[in-house]
Amino acid sequence: MNLSHLLQAEELAEALVEGLRRELYLTPKPGLVDLWDNGSHRDLDLEMMDASIELIEEYQHRLLEALRRDAPLKTLVAIGQDAEVGMFKRFGTNTHKGAIFLCGLLVAAQARSGAREPAQLSAATAELAEEFFALGQVPPSHGKKVRQRFGRGGIILEALRGLPALFQTALPAWRDGIALCGDPAEAGFFVLARLMQQVEDTTALHRCGELGLARLRQDGRFLEAALSSGRSVRQHLTLLNEEYCQMNLTMGGVADLLGVAFGYLEYRGELKAEERAQRLPGMALPGGYVCL
Ligand SMILES: CC(C)(COP(=O)(O)OP(=O)(O)OC[C@H]1O[C@@H](n2cnc3c(N)ncnc32)[C@H](O[C@H]2O[C@H](COP(=O)(O)OP(=O)(O)OP(=O)(O)O)[C@@H](O)[C@H]2O)[C@@H]1O)[C@@H](O)C(=O)NCCC(=O)NCCS
Numbered sequence: 001m002n003l004s005h006l007l008q009a010e011e012l013a014e015a016l017v018e019g020l021r022r023e024l025y026l027t028p029k030p031g032l033v034d035l036w037d038n039g040s041h042r043d044l045d046l047e048m049m050d051a052s053i054e055l056i057e058e059y060q061h062r063l064l065e066a067l068r069r070d071a072p073l074k075t076l077v078a079i080g081q082d083a084e085v086g087m088f089k090r091f092g093t094n095t096h097k098g099a100i101f102l103c104g105l106l107v108a109a110q111a112r113s114g115a116r117e118p119a120q121l122s123a124a125t126a127e128l129a130e131e132f133f134a135l136g137q138v139p140p141s142h143g144k145k146v147r148q149r150f151g152r153g154g155i156i157l158e159a160l161r162g163l164p165a166l167f168q169t170a171l172p173a174w175r176d177g178i179a180l181c182g183d184p185a186e187a188g189f190f191v192l193a194r195l196m197q198q199v200e201d202t203t204a205l206h207r208c209g210e211l212g213l214a215r216l217r218q219d220g221r222f223l224e225a226a227l228s229s230g231r232s233v234r235q236h237l238t239l240l241n242e243e244y245c246q247m248n249l250t251m252g253g254v255a256d257l258l259g260v261a262f263g264y265l266e267y268r269g270e271l272k273a274e275e276r277a278q279r280l281p282g283m284a285l286p287g288g289y290v291c292l
């Protein structure tokens, strides 16, 4: 394995873990676990999600170690599957199932390709995903049921297309959000709003069917419009959270992609640069995350 590619992959892995934390602490988020509540998740809480991110950090170390010794793809897959099983055993539920896969794919694609630009990494990710899915069957899952029932692609199509939600939705959304709101914290919500409009979230579909997905789209559009016109969205997000809890609606796929997007922006130096420019106060949260 090329040493400089490997170093890039190590940096990316570290940034992705940071990104997942940033997603978790972004508050308020409808239906999702955040600093204020557990959203529509009776089986999750903040402490558990924090511990789950630590588990992803350990998983990334194992993955990087395998990449260092040029292990074949089937070994990387086994490490990912092991992390997935370990997560379920430890927490009794799926905390970051999508994130394990997305982070593993991105880190391995970065190590393989040494991609410098998003478009290159997207292409390398698509290529790796194709090899990955050619290796074997995905076990029965909520996502599988949803793909069969609603004909939606979920995380698998997302990966095979080279993560357009990250490279074509979230990255431009961050830059648009910064240009419009001039504030990294608000720009984070801007990314959330765009992802809600674009992602075929199989968690939302599994829980609430097409109506659930349509609801994400509609609320994402409203949020984007509100943020674009400079309105504060906090109160509205809090109301949405109450409604999502009543409907049992959530958006685990959007959450994972948001975390991965924050991580990738961090890796590219775009996130910290904006925060420094704004001189955001370091909060009493690990890593100085911002709670709105
Ligand atoms: C390929 C696999 C990841 C399997 O995917 P599949 O879709 O078949 O399985 P799911 O169980 O549905 O898991 C996919 C998770 O991905 C997230 N997600 C959903 N939609 C999208 C999307 N459009 N784009 C990206 N990501 C998406 C989502 O994860 C989040 O939600 C989780 C909670 O989901 P769920 O368990 O359904 O939740 P509840 O409704 O709460 O369930 P109940 O408690 O009510 O029962 C949460 O964990 C978030 O992370 C989907 O869950 C995979 O199996 C695989 O092959 N893995 C290989 C291992 C690996 O990573 N290898 C290394 C790669 S090199």
Ligand SMILES: Nc1ncnc2[nH]cnc12
Residues within 6 Å of the ligand: 023, 024, 031, 032, 033, 034, 041, 044, 049, 095, 096, 251, 252, 255, 256
């Ligand atoms: N904040 C969050 N709440 C619920 N599920 C998630 N999966 C990833 N992040 C999540």
